[in-house]
Amino acid sequence: MEHRINDLQIESQAHESLDFPVCINQMSSITYQCPNDKTEELNVENPKKRPYNCPYSGSKCNVTGDIQWLLLHLRNDHHVEMHDGRSFSHRYVHHNPKHLHHATWMLTLLDCFGRQFCLYFAAFHMRKTPMYIAFVQFMGDEQEAMRFSYTLEVSGNGRKLAWQGVPRSLRESHKTVRDSQDGLIITRKLALIISTDNNNSKELKLKISGRVWREQ
Ligand SMILES: [Zn+2]
Structure with missing residues (x-):
């Protein structure tokens, strides 16, 4: 029997197209057979093409390649x-937030300014304290990443928590960014207060909206 590693869900809706269908993703522990990577086709001498x-x-997943391939x-x-x-709004649903045994992740891709970004949302423990973190990473090198900024905002029940950041390059792993706490961090206690569904105390619903822009 396949074991589900978490019960985190995302319901997403793009801000800029109101007729965009709401989609629901669910993360599972399926092991992917990834195709062979294209490492040998890339010039490893040139750091930009690493x-x-x-x-x-x-x-x-051990697949490597250039951004288009990835x-x-x-x-x-x-x-x-x-x-x-460049604007987005997602609702993250954690079905059983009281029982967080392993770090769990959600990934959505954002396409704007002709470039792509990874939006991560994770549930994890920071020194035994259950937390949530959301952040954006740029799919490109460090130099170009610094030309962009982003905001994230979580709100509900009259509360609002906002974060403004600079996306880190994909050269760093999402775990490195999480461990450096370079993102919107919400403790589980606060998340439960902000949760937009207080009627069902077992379920946590967090609405996170945000925007990416290019610095002049
Ligand atoms: Zn992969």
């Missing part, structure tokens, strides 16, 4: 959703 690691967060791989092999537009 291959990137697959940014997928749900299972260990975008195809994320869509075809990991079935990651891509959202067009």
Whole structure:
């Protein structure tokens, strides 16, 4: 029997296209057979052309390649959703937030300014304290990443918590970014207060909206 590693869900809706269908993803522990990587086709001498690691967060994946290759791989092999537009709004549902045994991740891709970004949401423990973190990573090198900024905002029940950040390059792993706490961090206690569904205390619903822009 396949064991589900978590019960985290995402319900997403793009801000800029109101008729965009609400989609629901669910992360599972499926082990992907990833195709052979394209490392040998890339020039390892040129740091700009150094291959990137697959940014997928749900299972260990050793695929490497350039950004265009990884975008195809994320869509075809990991079935990651891509959202067009610089504004976004997602609702994350954690079905059983009181029983968080392993770190769990959700990944959505954002496409704007002709570039792509990874939006991560994770439930994890920081020194035994259950937490949530959301952040954006740029699918490209460090130098170009610094030309962008983003905001994230979580709100509900009259509370609002906002974060403004600079996306870190995909050269760093999502776990490195999480461990450096470079994102919107919400403790589980606060998350339960902000949760938009107080009627069902077992379930946590967090609405996180955000925007990416390019610095002049
Ligand atoms: Zn992968």
